[in-house]
Amino acid sequence: xxxxxxxxxxxxxxxxxxxxxxxxxxxxxxxxxxxxxxxxxxxxxxxxxxxxxxxxxxxxxxxxxxxxxxxxxxxxxxxxxxxxxxxxxxxxxxxxxxxxxxxxxxxxxxxxxxxxxxxxxxxxxxxxxxxxxxxxxxxxxxxxxxxxxxxxxxxxxxxxxxxxxxxxxxxxxxxxxxxxxxxxxxxxxxxxxxxxxxxxxxxxxxxxxxxxxxxxxxxxxxxxxxxxxxxxxxxxxxxxxxxxxxxxxxxxxxxxxxxxxxxxxxx
Amino acid sequence: xxxxxxxxxxxxxxxxxxxxxxxxxxxxxxxxxxxxxxxxxxxxxxxxxxxxxxxxxxxxxxxxxxxxxxxxxxxxxxxxxxxxxxxxxxxxxxxxxxxxxxxxxxxxxxxxxxxxxxxxxxxxxxxxxxxxxxxxxxxxxxxxxxxxxxxxxxxxxxxxxxxxxxxxxxxxxxxxxxxxxxxxxxxxxxxxxxxxxxxxxxxxxxxxxxxxxxxxxxxxxxxxxxxxx
Numbered sequence: 022x023x024x025x026x027x028x029x030x031x032x033x034x035x036x037x038x039x040x041x042x043x044x045x046x047x048x049x050x051x052x053x054x055x056x057x058x059x060x061x062x063x064x065x066x067x068x069x070x071x072x073x074x075x076x077x078x079x080x081x082x083x084x085x086x087x088x089x090x091x092x093x094x095x096x097x098x099x100x101x102x103x104x105x106x107x108x109x110x111x112x113x114x115x116x117x118x119x120x121x122x123x124x125x126x127x128x129x130x131x132x133x134x135x136x137x138x139x140x141x142x143x144x145x146x147x148x149x150x151x152x153x154x155x156x157x158x159x160x161x162x163x164x165x166x167x168x169x170x171x172x173x174x175x176x177x178x179x180x181x182x183x184x185x186x187x188x189x190x191x192x193x194x195x196x197x198x199x200x201x202x203x204x205x206x207x208x209x210x211x212x213x214x215x216x217x218x219x220x221x222x223x224x225x226x227x228x229x230x231x232x233x234x235x236x237x238x239x240x241x242x243x244x245x246x247x248x249x250x251x252x253x254x255x256x257x258x259x260x261x262x263x264x265x266x267x268x269x270x271x272x273x274x275x276x277x278x279x280x281x282x283x284x285x286x287x288x
Numbered sequence: 289x290x291x292x293x294x295x296x297x298x299x300x301x302x303x304x305x306x307x308x309x310x311x312x313x314x315x316x317x318x319x320x321x322x323x324x325x326x327x328x329x330x331x332x333x334x335x336x337x338x339x340x341x342x343x344x345x346x347x348x349x350x351x352x353x354x355x356x357x358x359x360x361x362x363x364x365x366x367x368x369x370x371x372x373x374x375x376x377x378x379x380x381x382x383x384x385x386x387x388x389x390x391x392x393x394x395x396x397x398x399x400x401x402x403x404x405x406x407x408x409x410x411x412x413x414x415x416x417x418x419x420x421x422x423x424x425x426x427x428x429x430x431x432x433x434x435x436x437x438x439x440x441x442x443x444x445x446x447x448x449x450x451x452x453x454x455x456x457x458x459x460x461x462x463x464x465x466x467x468x469x470x471x472x473x474x475x476x477x478x479x480x481x482x483x484x485x486x487x488x489x490x491x492x493x494x495x496x497x498x499x500x501x502x503x504x505x506x507x508x509x510x511x512x513x514x515x516x517x
Contacts, residue, residue: 082387086385099407114369123347124366162424
């Protein structure tokens, strides 16, 4: 898909990471969340169906019990995810309510990929929610799945969700502007790669070694996500979510971030 | 001496909702107070609740047919977020933290998930947080349980190694105290007697060294003690 065609998309999945939702001290950035809720509600008003994949539950849970450091052991993380997910949804509901936009909570595990009945149920539910104009807010069900916390990440989850809902576009918002020709922090001659048509070993090489300290994902998991969506016929944009209004620019076809172009026809 | 126990509290949907399908805030608030008080007295509590579908239907302004599973799931996804928010607001008033745990019925068949869930429960309880548990209807393969969440409560009690399942029935504010290990259940007909009866049952359990956790498979199998006092 050419960027110009983003003006006509019908269904978009937006993934926000912990680095977008919170300050570097781990506390929630309400101003940014408010802008995100505004942008997504405005996109909904254009008639585009929106799915939000959101991290942040463990961070919110940590904040609620006054933890300064992110916990390391799995059971504490899972407990804080259970505490924080409830609180996170409460905040999202309040913010989206301000724009008269209904939201729903959907917690998934990798079962949606491996168990056909769950795949079907999750897909049916999401399609119905979207048809009703509701924004599903999706996270991994951390309490029962250690996979996310130990190995995986919401980048991969968002790619699976984009495939599940047969989205036209996946937008990964993080604290990284784009994929660069070199690490921009170390090399001042590093340039943004505006588009990628196939995930070559060179691209994977570029993605290695970059990342942020707060979320679980770095560029590597975003490339993995893009690989999944490209194979499913879905384009992906990776860009910085500091200013959520960037979503308007993307959907206006402006050249922002790195565009992973799928050559595959969506099945 | 005060007996401490681990108690799974199972709430019937009719405990929280009026006949017209609206959430009864007064009832939920009262429940939050009783449970916060019970928690303050030293008991470990896990709350198993329904209500997501009812709340979601109400919020969407829809009346959904019982056989329309995909719409029921939609209502569950919308309503669960709302339900937990209402619980949070109610418990907040009593300075009691709550967490949301959504489970599917296979929790007992997958050893790793059982262990994960057990660890999560233990950690939450050690942090003085009450887990509020519901079925993850959106991905559930079993038919959605509209009313009867006793099987879920039973699974939770087994995973959490609970001493008691406390069933809050809507009829005349009755509570059923169902101890582990096949002991007969006790019916408590008023809140005043609730704490002392719990105490007595927990004391009784502490005298028994049997480590088995056996609860009846369905609420219909629960047999009451004849002598309540």
